[in-house]
Amino acid sequence: MARLRTLLAHLGPMRAIRAHVWDRALHACGIRLGESELVSLVKGFARRQLRAIRLDRRVAAALDQLAPHFRLGVVTNGDSAGQLAKLEHARLYVHFETVACALDIGTRKPDPAPFLHAAAELSVAPEQCLYVGDSWANDGVGAHAAGMHPVWITPNDTPMPxxxxxxxxxPDLLSCLNTLAEHAALPTERSCPPPPSRASRPPPGPAPHRPTPRCTPTCSAPCASPQTRSAPRSSRA
Structure with a gap:
């Protein structure tokens, strides 16, 4: 499916890709829908997909603990309309300073461009970023290519790539975030000012230039830069 989306990325946003694929599949089955019917079908699916998202309060609490110490961002292979709607519905958008959507940028993970876009919006060097993802082919390979440090979310019995x-x-996102939060809570001799709250930040769009924090270089998930200290480097959104 990820490869299919990559091949169809030239169609534009996810709703256009979905409409194209469904139209071809239905046509192969001898079913032809009018344009308005197809649009209604795609919109209905998006609404049901949003309703299926549930907030994991443990994840939200871990992000609350991380935000004062790390600059947090998201890199996604989707488009801004769909991904921002999901983050808002899950009440997680408030935690992130940037959301880099590959379909809007023009290249998809594992190409390094979306990762580098996120780092630029956070005004940090890629080598300061710890990138957390569950697809090694997209997240791990792409983070390495961009010069970031990938953290892999995968069952314990998964062979190393x-x-x-x-x-x-x-083994899971929550254990990763909790470990980072515990690390962030350790005493430190230096600190940086916290990032601005989401309420004081403008809507999604090109981020204003921010000076690179004068802190120990590293960062946190899904893509982030440090506010106070290095994240753990021993061996998941």
Whole structure:
């Protein structure tokens, strides 16, 4: 499915890709829908998809603990309309300073461009970023290519991927975030001012230039830069 989306990325936003695929599939079955029917079908699916999203309060609490210490961002292969709607519905958007959507940028993970776009919006160097993802082919390979440090979310019995290993691995996202939060809570001799609250930040769009924090270089998930200290580098949104 990920490869199919990559091949169809030239069609534009996810709703256009979905409409194209469904139209071809239905046509192969001898079913032809009018344009308005197809649009209604795609919109209905998007609404049901949103309703299926549930907030995990433990994840939200972990992000609350991370936000004062790390600059948090998201890199996604989707488009801004769909991905921002999901984050808003899950009440997680408030935690992130940037959301880099590959379909809007023009290249998809594992191409390094979306990762580098996120780092630029956070005004940090890629090597300061710890990138957390559950697809090694997209997230791990792409983060390595961009110069970031990938953290892999995968079951404990998953074999290690060939080539360069992840900086760390966790069986689930929550254990990764909790470990980072515990690390952030350790005493430190230096600190940086916290990032501005989401309420004081403008709507999604090109981020204003921010000076790189004068802190120990590293960062946190899904893509982030440090506010106070290095994230753990031993061996998941």
């Amino acid at each position: 060939p080539g360069r290993p992840p900086a760390a691995r966790f």
